[in-house]
Amino acid sequence: MGKFFAVLLIIITLISVYPIVTHMWWMPAAVSAHGPEVDHQLDETMVASGILFVTSQFVLAGFIWAFGNYKGKIKHWPGGHKPVVAFAIILVGLEILSLSFVGSKVWASMYIAKPDPRALHVDVQAEQFAFFFRYAGPDGVFGGIHPDKINDGNGNYFGLDPENDVAARDDIVVGSLTIPVDTPILLTLHSKDMIHNFYVPELRIQQDIVPGIDIPLHFTATKTGRWEIVCTQLCGLGHYSMKAYLEVKSQSEYDDWLKQQSGD
C-alpha cells in the first residue's frame, strides 16, 4: 500500500505542475508599465514555491515508499530535529526576506509612489452593476459631486449640478474608459452604493471601490487595445455581469475621441 500511495502522490504532483510549467492556463500578457515587475515577482515566487512543492511531496512519497513496509528497528532522523528546524527557519526566512524586499518595491511603485503630476485625471463612479467614467472637459476642472442629485433615471450618475456649478457643465460622462497609450493615468474611484472593484487582469491592477472613500489609483498603459474591466467585489445579484471596457488608443486617436465627446 505504501508503494501505491507513493506512486500516486508522485503522479498527482507531476500532473499538478504540468499546466504551470507549460503555461496551459496563464496570465494574459501585461499591458501596463508596472505589469512586467508584477509578473517577474510572480515568476520568482512560482519557481521557489514550485521547487518547495515538488520536493516536499516527493520526500513524503519517498518516505512512504521506503517505510511503508519497513519492519526493522525504528530509526530516528539522523542529527535530530535541531538542524531541521534551523534549516526551515533559514530557508523560509531567506525566501521571506527576498520576497518582501523585492515585492514591497513593486507594491510601493504601484500604490505608495505619487502619481505623475501630469497624469490624465479620470473620475470613476461604480454602482450596482455598472461603471461610469468622467473626464473634466475643456475647462480641466471636475464639477462637484452631490449625492442627492444622483439619478440613474435621468443619467446623472455622478450627481452633477450643472445649473449652479459651472465646472460641471462641460464634464464628459461615458460608459467605457478611453485613455491614451503611454500616458500616466490617475483614476479617482467612487462608489455610490456597495463596495465594487476595478480589476483589469491585463493591467495587473485590482482595487476596491468603497462608498464613502475616494480612492486614487494610477497606472500607465503600454499597449493599445480593448480589454474588460470587471468587478471582483461581491456587490449584489448582478455582480457577475458588472463590467465595462478599457480602450487604450494612440494619442491622436484619443484626442479625436475626446473632441467627438465634447462636441456631443
Add this chain to the structure above:
Amino acid sequence: MHDMSAQPAVHHHSPPQGFIKKYVFSLDHKVIGLQYYGLALAAVFIGMVLSWLMRLHLGWASLSIPGLQLFSPNGAPGGVITPEYYLSLMTMHGTIMVFFVLTNAPFAGFGNYFLPIQVGAEDMAFPRFNMMSFWTTFVAFLVLIAAFFVHDGPPIAGWTAYATLSSVGGISGPGEAMGQNLWAVSIALFCIGQLLGSLNFIATTLDLRTKGMTLARMPLSTWAWFITACIGLLAFADLLPACILLILDRTAGTSFFNPAGMVVSDTLLPHSGGSPLLWQHLFWFFGHPEVYIAIVPGFGIISHILPAFTRKPLLGGMRVMIGCMIAIGFLSYMVWGHHMFVSGMNPFSAILFSVPTLIITIPATVATLMWLGSIYGANLRFTSASLFCLGFISVFISGGISGFFLAQPAIDTYLHATYFVVAHFHFVMAVAAIFGIFAGTYFWMPKMIGRMMNETLGKLHFWLTFIGVYCIFMPMHYLGLAGNVRRYASFTDDYLVPLIPVHKFITIAALLTGAAQLIFLYNLIHTRWWGPLAPDNPWEATSLEWSTTSPPPFDNFGGRHLVVHQPPYEYSVEGAPADHIMQTDPGPVAAH
C-alpha cells in the same frame, strides 16, 4: 512543570436518568462532544449539497435541476438557479462549512469528547456551560437554516458579509432583508456558544488535570484544543460585538458601517459617519484567527495520531510542535490585514501585514517537517486513520505553498478575489481540516461508539477523497492565474468564457468526490449499530483515552483516579519491555 492538580477532579453531577437528560440536555462532555460531531455531520452534508448545486450552475448555467423549484420557487424557477440564488447558496455554503463544520467538528466535537479524558478528568470544568454552549450553537444553526425558508431567501453577501451590501437592508438585494438578519443573529449566537466552550476548555485544561498530568505530559491534541480555545476566546469576543453592530445598522438606523451619501435605487440613504472598512477590520480580526481555529486542532489530531501508526514519537518531541502551534496562534492576530490589501486601506499597512503573514509560514513549515521527519525510519501501519494523516500532510503542503503568493501585496493585486484564493483556502483550511476530522473519526470512533469502523471502506473512502480533492482544487489555481474571478454566478466575460470547460471538469470531480463521502456515511452508520465491538486499545496507543473502556463509562474511568507517570508518546522506547508504554504505566520514566 508544576503539577497543579494534586486533587483528582470531583464529579459535578451524578449519572442522569431518563432519555432527555441522558441524550438531549446532557451535562456529560462525551454526549455533548457527540452532539457537536452529529451537528457538524448534518451541516457538512448540507454544505456539500449546496456546493454541488453551485458547481452544477458554474458548469451548466441553464441546467434545470429537478425538484429544486419545489425547495425554492423564487431562487430556482423551473429548477434553474438564478444568479442571486447562486450567491445565496454560496453564502450558506461558506457560513455552514466554516462555522458549523470546521469549528464544530475538530474543536468542539472531538475536543469536548477527548480533552477531559486525555487529562484524566471526569468531566469539563463547567458542565452546565458546556450544555448551554451546544444548545446555543444548535439554535444558531436552526436560525441560519431558517434563512432558506423566509420569503426572499438566504443572504447573498457571502460568508464574510461585507458592508455595505450586508448593512443597508433589503434595498441592496434579494436575501438582504430577513435573510441577512437571520445570518447576523445566527453568527452572534454561535459566538456566544463558542465563548462558553472556549472558557470551559481553558479551565478544564488548567484545573482538572489528574495527578501526574503535568502540562508537559498532555497529549498534543489536548495542547491544540487548549491553544485553539485561547485563540477562540479572543476571536469570538471580537465577532460577537461586530455582529451586534451589524444588526443595529440594519434594524436600528445606526451608521457603524454605512457612510454618508450612499444612493441605492436612486434613493439617498439617511446614514452618515460609518465606514465599510470597519466591518472588514472587525471581521478579519476574527476571520484570520478563525482559519487557525479550524486547522490547529488538525495539527493536534495529526500529531497525536501519527505516532500511533509510525510507532515512534514525533520528530522534535512535544516542544517543537507546541511551539509551532503557539507561534501560529500568536501570529494569527497580526495578519488580518492581508485579506484587505486591495480594500483601500493605507497602502503602507499592506507591507506591515505582509511580513508577519510570510513569517507565519515558518512555524507551519517547521511543523510540516516534523511530521515528514517522523515518517523516516517508521514502522508505518496503514489504516484509514493513518492514510488520512499522510494525506493531511500532502494537502497542507499544497495549500500552504500558495500562501506565498497571496501574502505578497504586489501579486495579490492580480490574484485577489480569483479562484487562486479559493484553491488556497480550500486546500489549507477546508480539505486539510476535513482530513484531520476524518483521521480523528477513524482513530477515535471505536472509543466513542465502542465499535470498529470498516477498514476496507475507510481506505476506499480515503483513496477516492484524496484523488478527488486534487482534481477539484488544483485546477482552481490555474483558473486564478488566468484571472478567473470568484463569486461569479456565471462566466459571461469574453476572457472567462474559454475557462468554462475547466469548471465543468471541476464540477464532475466535485460530484464524484461528494458521492465518495456517502461511503463514509454508510460506514459510520453501519458501524454504529452493526460494527464489531472495539477493544479498549485497538491501535496500541498510549494516552489516557486508551486506558478506559470503549466507550468510556459515565465518569470516564469507572471511579478510578488515574495517575500519570509517562509522557504521552512513548513508542519504541529503547529497553522497554513492550513497543509502547501507557501514560499510566508506573515503570521507570524513559530516558529521552
